[in-house]
Amino acid sequence: MPIPRSLEGLTATVQTDGAAAAIRYLNDGVAHRFTGLYLLENGVMRNLLLYDKAGEIRPTYLAEVPLETSFCQFVLRDGVFTTSDSALDSRLDGHPYQGVMVSYHGVPWQTSNGEIGGTLCHFDLLPLDISDTEFALLQMAAQLLPAHLPAYPAA
Template sequence: MVNFTDSLRELKTILDRQELRAAVIFLNELTPHRFTSLYRFDEDILHNLCFFDRENPMQELTPDIPVMASYCVFVRSSRGTFTTPDSLQDDRVHGHPKWQEVQSYCGVPLLDEDGKMFGTICHFDFRPIAISDANVALMEAIAPLIRRITSGTTKSVPK
């Protein structure tokens, strides 16, 4: 179980040191999801800012992909947190290009200093995984802190 207060304090300390990858790794350790990542929207392309795969910890980034090929499209569309613990049982994602492959996802919007969305922070996995309220709350709480150290790489989503 995630201790929200202690975890948030540790994440703030890590981010104060400008250690974005360390923060992503720490977040990943708090969830059963295999992957944790930060993405930036650039029109219809999704650029990876930071990535962690617990089965391949040396991989730091992923290739750019079309926004529509990622569940991040649901965060962008709703302008809010989007979760699916089991895509095969979730009508909202049925037919999405990744609905059979990426079966669990939790994404939180990243906002710039003007409150405009520029990207997401997310956990995802190839298998169904329950998503705890504590993990969602922690991701939502650190999203504003991440903005500070990604400010040079951000571009807002058009309204």
Template sequence: MVNFTDSLRELKTILDRQELRAAVIFLNGLTPHRFTSLYRFDEDTLHNLCFFDRENPTQELTPDIPVMASYCVFVRSSRGTFTTPDSLQDDRVHGHPKW
């Protein structure tokens, strides 16, 4: 089980060293997810700042993508988190390009 306080302390230490990629890799290690990525919104485009793929750990970035082609459009519109446990059953994403 992950200890939130210890994990937060470790993340802060990594970020204090200005190691953004190491921070993304650390965060990925706390989850079962294949990908972890950090993007910057730039009007209608998402610019990838850092990327980690467990199956291809040498890949550091992905191409820029339109905001509308990503679930990040929901983050932008709500200015909050967006999660979906099953996108095929989630009415919020019905008809979205990623659906």
């Protein structure tokens, strides 16, 4: 059973151990296999940070995802996107990853100049819910983490 996280714990983790450790901290509070932070760059969602509970090397299909085929597009359009089972979610009818990327819970993050930088999300190939507490922490993390990201090329 996942252990609930707190903003204080997340803040301490990112300040002490950096953004990658904070991604793992977030993942420890949910059942989802993956927690990732993606940068929107030239119509592509580029993975900057990824934690995988299975401990595998980042799959190439998660390294870069075209915006138009990603669930991230809905986060950027609507300000948040969450589905516990994409196979049953009529909002995704006709989407190529409906029922493939099964659960997805994402929020946007902003750059230092206030522009949308990308998304922060929990996702899995299995149907999984997220608690309101953990989703609220994900939203708070999206405000906290950008200041601690490694340098990346401008979009």
